[in-house]
Amino acid sequence: MMNGGTFTNSTRGVRSATMSLCLPRYQDCSRMITNQEQEQEEEFIAVRVQDPRIQNKESWYSYVDFKIFLHSNSKAFTAKTSCVRRRYSEFVWLKKKLQKNSGLVPVPELPPKTPFFSVGNEDFIEKRRQGLQQFLEKVVNRTVFLSDSQLHLFLQTQLSPEQIEACVQGHAPYGVTTAILRYASSNQGWAQEEEGGAAEEDCERTLPVFYESPDSPTPRHQPSECESSSEISLAESDAHTGSDDQSDSRD
Numbered sequence: 133m134m135n136g137g138t139f140t141n142s143t144r145g146v147r148s149a150t151m152s153l154c155l156p157r158y159q160d161c162s163r164m165i166t167n168q169e170q171e172q173e174e175e176f177i178a179v180r181v182q183d184p185r186i187q188n189k190e191s192w193y194s195y196v197d198f199k200i201f202l203h204s205n206s207k208a209f210t211a212k213t214s215c216v217r218r219r220y221s222e223f224v225w226l227k228k229k230l231q232k233n234s235g236l237v238p239v240p241e242l243p244p245k246t247p248f249f250s251v252g253n254e255d256f257i258e259k260r261r262q263g264l265q266q267f268l269e270k271v272v273n274r275t276v277f278l279s280d281s282q283l284h285l286f287l288q289t290q291l292s293p294e295q296i297e298a299c300v301q302g303h304a305p306y307g308v309t310t311a312i313l314r315y316a317s318s319n320q321g322w323a324q325e326e327e328g329g330a331a332e333e334d335c336e337r338t339l340p341v342f343y344e345s346p347d348s349p350t351p352r353h354q355p356s357e358c359e360s361s362s363e364i365s366l367a368e369s370d371a372h373t374g375s376d377d378q379s380d381s382r383d
Contacts, residue, residue, distance in 0.1 A: 179202045182199050184198050186251045189251075196219065196220070198218060198219070199217050216290050221383045222292075222293060223264055230277055241267070268287075282296050
């Protein structure tokens with residue numbers, strides 16, 4: 133009986149020692165798997181400002197606008213890829229709106245405004261492009277700014293500032309999510325980059341627009357009654373006809 137008891141106690145001791153040796157390894161493996169899953173699920177937001185173009189080149193009211201390309205897996209964005217064009221005065225408008233809604237949180241600075249400049253000054257335009265890029269990179273990485281629907285409409289539709297304000301205030305026949313999804317599904321952002329039909333088809337094949345359902349989370353505002361596609365298209369086609377920075381039409 134004693135020998136049997138001794139054998140049993142020894143066996144239990146060996147098992148306990150074995151488990152104590154294996155447990156740290158198991159915990160390490162578990163942490164590694166958890167870390168890998170977190171890395172795979174980590175959200176990213178990539179935004180690029182590029183391709184400056186002179187609009188109304190032969191007119192006194194010529195100005196430069198820039199392409200804004202956004203790609204993200206973040207739930208904050210309704211459309212996962214988007215492409216729009218914006219001019220400097222629209223960035224100025226956005227900064228003012230973000231500051232108004234963010235309270236005491238400072239908004240990143242824009243590149244300085246120059247009263248008069250030549251649209252052919254490539255060095256100046258490149259410096260401005262870099263400044264706008266840095267501005268947006270900082271903005272999209274702050275939660276307080278991502279909660280502003282005006283930012284989403286600025287980045288993911290071609291609505292003018294006046295139309296964006298009307299939309300978020302509920303004065304438009306369409307909501308924030310509806311406007312973004314309609315613009316994304318129309319591929320207008322890619323179509324405006326190329327004028328040829330074949331080039332447009334190539335662009336759509338290489339840069340597909342991914343978007344979620346109308347139930348996708350868009351901050352603050354829920355979609356209102358959906359307007360017809362012709363009304364959305366009309367609103368977007370008038371995007372650059374609204375008033376811009378009156379102090380300098382070239383911005």
